Amino acid sequence: MDVASLEPRLLLGPGPSPVSERIRTAMAQPTLGHLDPQFLALLDDVNARLRLLFGTRNRTTFPLSGTGSAGMEAAMVNLIAPGDRVLVGVNGVFGTRLAEMGRRMGAEVVTIEAPWGEPIPEEQVIEALQAHPDARLLAIVHAETSTGVHQPLAEIGRFMRDGETLLVVDAVTSLGGTPVEVDAIGIDVCYSGTQKCLGVPPGLAPITFSERALERVRTRGGPPTSWYLDVSLIAGYLGAERRYHHTAPINLIYGLHESLVEIGEEGLEARYDRHAEAGALLRDELGERGFTPFTREGARLPQLTALHLPDGRDEGPLRKRLLEEHGIEVGGGLGPVAGKIWRIGLMGEGARPETVRQLVDAVDAILDGG
Numbered sequence: 034m035d036v037a038s039l040e041p042r043l044l045l046g047p048g049p050s051p052v053s054e055r056i057r058t059a060m061a062q063p064t065l066g067h068l069d070p071q072f073l074a075l076l077d078d079v080n081a082r083l084r085l086l087f088g089t090r091n092r093t094t095f096p097l098s099g100t101g102s103a104g105m106e107a108a109m110v111n112l113i114a115p116g117d118r119v120l121v122g123v124n125g126v127f128g129t130r131l132a133e134m135g136r137r138m139g140a141e142v143v144t145i146e147a148p149w150g151e152p153i154p155e156e157q158v159i160e161a162l163q164a165h166p167d168a169r170l171l172a173i174v175h176a177e178t179s180t181g182v183h184q185p186l187a188e189i190g191r192f193m194r195d196g197e198t199l200l201v202v203d204a205v206t207s208l209g210g211t212p213v214e215v216d217a218i219g220i221d222v223c224y225s226g227t228q229k230c231l232g233v234p235p236g237l238a239p240i241t242f243s244e245r246a247l248e249r250v251r252t253r254g255g256p257p258t259s260w261y262l263d264v265s266l267i268a269g270y271l272g273a274e275r276r277y278h279h280t281a282p283i284n285l286i287y288g289l290h291e292s293l294v295e296i297g298e299e300g301l302e303a304r305y306d307r308h309a310e311a312g313a314l315l316r317d318e319l320g321e322r323g324f325t326p327f328t329r330e331g332a333r334l335p336q337l338t339a340l341h342l343p344d345g346r347d348e349g350p351l352r353k354r355l356l357e358e359h360g361i362e363v364g365g366g367l368g369p370v371a372g373k374i375w376r377i378g379l380m381g382e383g384a385r386p387e388t389v390r391q392l393v394d395a396v397d398a399i400l401d402g403g
């Protein structure tokens with residue numbers, strides 16, 4: 034077996050998404066040292082471009098080494114001390130994961146729950162905040178990849194703006210595909226992942242910390258239990274001192290830089306529109322073929338569409354044929370919806386009408402073939 038003989042796939046699952054030739058070429062450039070002034074200048078540029086994408090002026094904005102789950106854990110571990118009460122929105126896999134992380138950190142986790150496939154009503158979140166004014170943070174998922182739900186945040190952010198509870202938002206699947214307005218909403222820590230709407234391979238978690246969040250870290254009375262994810266230590270490398278903490282994943286950061294340059298060239302509005310249009314086209318085309326949306330109108334993400342198959346068809350064998358006969362990957366359901374739905378990601382490079390057509394042609398072929 035060798036890497037050069039692997040069959041390419043069209044990645045239309047919940048991530049990773051297709052990686053453009055341009056990004057792959059950038060990643061193949063010669064590796065520099067993590068303290069080389071050229072690399073440090075590139076990293077500074079990545080951080081500046083991430084600020085634009087997150088919609089923030091936060092100084093501490095950077096690509097954390099590790100996948101989206103490292104971003105989740107960094108947000109939680111820096112802010113939580115054992116015994117803290119924390120609120121977590123749970124309506125799918127990733128809210129469940131956040132709650133589990135909080136428990137492992139010794140927090141008293143209070144979940145705010147909604148059925149899978151539904152956003153958590155903002156009033157319900159605000160009621161929980163009112164019931165627990167001592168909560169140290171509220172963590173909530175903006176784009177629930179397990180169901181395709183888009184969580185509204187504006188009212189929650191407005192309510193929390195002057196309070197003591199910090200707002201942590203998971204934007205792993207939203208960043209680069211739908212607007213994530215960190216400062217406008219009043220988010221304190223927001224993290225993402227490179228393998229979704231940014232179109233870069235997995236391995237980095239862009240993350241941003243507000244001054245309020247950093248103040249909480251400074252005054253927490255003892256360091257966080259994770260050394261690797263301690264934002265105060267990482268900040269020593271990002272700032273003027275350039276203090277060694279760990280060796281940055283140089284070539285992945287080249288890839289992220291190229292993606293952020295591409296995004297700058299395309300323009301944020303054009304990129305969000307492209308994702309919205311591709312998602313709408315997919316729903317129309319598959320709707321005509323008898324697929325029915327799992328998530329109701331008004332709550333759907335364009336970049337991740339969850340659907341029931343036509344006529345109660347068994348999803349697993351059809352998904353396997355799509356991969357084996359057409360080289361197209363889509364995702365199945367997780368947890369309570371395992372075996373019941375397809376999850377189709379149109380993220381980054383994948384969010385194009387020609388991709389939708391390619392998928393629809395392949396779906397026609399496998400449905401016609403029984």
Ligand SMILES: Cc1ncc(COP(=O)(O)O)c(C=O)c1O
Nearest residue numbers: 100101102127176178205206226
């Ligand atoms: C919403 C959300 N949060 C967190 C994660 C975890 O990211 P990773 O799998 O990159 O660790 C994912 C991954 O799919 C996700 O979709």
